[in-house]
Amino acid sequence: MSLVETDDVEGGESLSLHQRILSDIRDKILSGAWAPGHRIPFEHELTAQYNCSRMTVNKALSQLAKAGLIERRRRSGSFVRQPQSQAAVLELHDIRIEVEALGLPYRYERLERVKRRSGAEERALLGLAAPGPVLALEGLHFAGERPFALEQRLINLSAVAEAGEEEFLEIAPGPWLIGRVPWSEAEHRIRAMAADETIADALDIDAGAPCLVVERRTWSAEHPVTHVRFVYPAESHTLVARFTPSQG
Amino acid sequence: MSLVETDDVEGGESLSLHQRILSDIRDKILSGAWAPGHRIPFEHELTAQYNCSRMTVNKALSQLAKAGLIERRRRSGSFVRQPQSQAAVLELHDIRIEVEALGLPYRYERLERVKRRSGAEERALLGLAAPGPVLALEGLHFAGERPFALEQRLINLSAVAEAGEEEFLEIAPGPWLIGRVPWSEAEHRIRAMAADETIADALDIDAGAPCLVVERRTWSAEHPVTHVRFVYPAESHTLVARFTPSQG
DNA sequence: ATAGCGATTATGTATATACATATTGAAACG
DNA sequence: CGTTTCAATATGTATATACATAATCGCTAT
Numbered sequence: 001m002s003l004v005e006t007d008d009v010e011g012g013e014s015l016s017l018h019q020r021i022l023s024d025i026r027d028k029i030l031s032g033a034w035a036p037g038h039r040i041p042f043e044h045e046l047t048a049q050y051n052c053s054r055m056t057v058n059k060a061l062s063q064l065a066k067a068g069l070i071e072r073r074r075r076s077g078s079f080v081r082q083p084q085s086q087a088a089v090l091e092l093h094d095i096r097i098e099v100e101a102l103g104l105p106y107r108y109e110r111l112e113r114v115k116r117r118s119g120a121e122e123r124a125l126l127g128l129a130a131p132g133p134v135l136a137l138e139g140l141h142f143a144g145e146r147p148f149a150l151e152q153r154l155i156n157l158s159a160v161a162e163a164g165e166e167e168f169l170e171i172a173p174g175p176w177l178i179g180r181v182p183w184s185e186a187e188h189r190i191r192a193m194a195a196d197e198t199i200a201d202a203l204d205i206d207a208g209a210p211c212l213v214v215e216r217r218t219w220s221a222e223h224p225v226t227h228v229r230f231v232y233p234a235e236s237h238t239l240v241a242r243f244t245p246s247q248g
Numbered sequence: 249m250s251l252v253e254t255d256d257v258e259g260g261e262s263l264s265l266h267q268r269i270l271s272d273i274r275d276k277i278l279s280g281a282w283a284p285g286h287r288i289p290f291e292h293e294l295t296a297q298y299n300c301s302r303m304t305v306n307k308a309l310s311q312l313a314k315a316g317l318i319e320r321r322r323r324s325g326s327f328v329r330q331p332q333s334q335a336a337v338l339e340l341h342d343i344r345i346e347v348e349a350l351g352l353p354y355r356y357e358r359l360e361r362v363k364r365r366s367g368a369e370e371r372a373l374l375g376l377a378a379p380g381p382v383l384a385l386e387g388l389h390f391a392g393e394r395p396f397a398l399e400q401r402l403i404n405l406s407a408v409a410e411a412g413e414e415e416f417l418e419i420a421p422g423p424w425l426i427g428r429v430p431w432s433e434a435e436h437r438i439r440a441m442a443a444d445e446t447i448a449d450a451l452d453i454d455a456g457a458p459c460l461v462v463e464r465r466t467w468s469a470e471h472p473v474t475h476v477r478f479v480y481p482a483e484s485h486t487l488v489a490r491f492t493p494s495q496g
Numbered sequence: 497a498t499a500g501c502g503a504t505t506a507t508g509t510a511t512a513t514a515c516a517t518a519t520t521g522a523a524a525c526g
Numbered sequence: 527c528g529t530t531t532c533a534a535t536a537t538g539t540a541t542a543t544a545c546a547t548a549a550t551c552g553c554t555a556t
Contacts, residue, residue, distance in 0.1 A: 016509060030432045031469055042536065053511045058537080074537050075519040090338040090436070090489060184278040188338070188489040192440035192460035192482035210458030210482070212440035221279050234440035234458070241338060241436040264539060290506065301541045306507080322507050323549040 017052055021060040029069055029080050040070060040078040090188070090241040094175060095141045095149055095230070104143040108172040111202070112138040115157070115164060125227040126156055127217060133157040135164060137173055140202060147203045148236060153228040160225060177218075177226060185219040190239065193231070203233050210234040265300055269308040277317055277328050288318060288326040338436070338489040342423060343389045343397055343478075352391040356420040359450070360386040363405070363412060373475040374404055375465060381405040383412060385421055388450060395451045396484060401476040408473060425466075425474060433467040438487065441479070451481050458482040 028034045046057040064070045072078045099106040118134045135155040141148045155163045200207040212232045218225045276282045294305040312318045320326045347354040366382045383403040389396045403411045441461045448455040460480045466473045
């Protein structure tokens, strides 16, 4: 069974066998050759076709199933799934890195820092059940001399007590938290908003000007950690997400 | 080796063994118990610990590595990776489904449909190298009686010839394309914008009002397929993305 | 000392095998 | 005729094993 009939001169790359099987099938699906609903050859057929063991075929098919490209049904076989779930990998970069990528000097400046017990609104933002101590921060990210983004943040001090000791005068709370608290879950909300007086003032734009607002809530092992709202002037910012339906 | 010493009364769920190993390790990492850089027990240690074969442990560790939570080094072992890459899974729903989820009747209405050779600007939007036939569409998605989103779309007719035959009078091009052309790659751009005259008119809002703009380019096996721009009035729309750093 | 070499070790990939589990289709039965 | 039962089948998971590959450690010879 391991004669390795090198009759497939085509590939010649350095892919492992199960990767080659996976990508062959994925290409058939993406090229449309195998339409949604089409039944993929049974494991034992692929086993014969690639002259390999079932485990190897299984590895490829399991991954395709996890990627959502195919659906596996016992006794029936594996089928190309109907609608591509349009799941996109959206990477939200560190603002410092974003700014420096523009070739501009980066600076963070704290505007406000208040420690208090969470009110009802703040509990809602954080997803907290009971009141507790929170740290409310407001700061500005600069690109050169111009304000690049306004940050309004709540930190749940019950989850991250050390944050209470930190001043955050020139270090942004984002990177500080990342290095300290591993996150297990997060939620983004992205929307457009007209700048109100406060925001217009901070960002040095006209009141009513359109802004992109990105809100993020983060949990670590079930505990709410932080809620942050970034407000970008519309001209200065675009979120870009590039992605593929599966993960190869 | 398969005595299955049921000494672990704790779990009791219905997870497969490799899933349990995976989630145990993931929890240790996410809880911070194993900090970045920490060396994870060797495969043969986990093999002993869980009283299972190396293949089973390997399956768990391979998946953690693919998810980016750990890094594997030959001869050295596996290590918790440094920075959580903040990759978010952003799902962009079908607008029809979004509207119907709000309990409102959905309707699509075509505003414009022009077939022409692509100009320079359109080639840039689509990512086309050479000029070719394109279909330019403009349409409105309604939630009840109110305009919900404006859609401006270019379809590369060299890639999807059949689209040239379709009128798209009441069927939105999005779902039509999804069912016909499998996509292999896409790119999103998300930004805020002030409504210009055309947009304000179509969406029945004031000129200058903030809008959320989502642009998407899609490829199928290297060929540019379509470029679409959705414009939402700021009040009517928020993108939500919920995600975890790994994929369990 | 140090450059080179081989033994050791952990991971990477694959095989052959085994049994569990869900589902289907057909035969047996009331 | 409808229902139950059962065997066949494809996937799901796990084992034991084997060899490949890369990196590191320690020894040796220069």
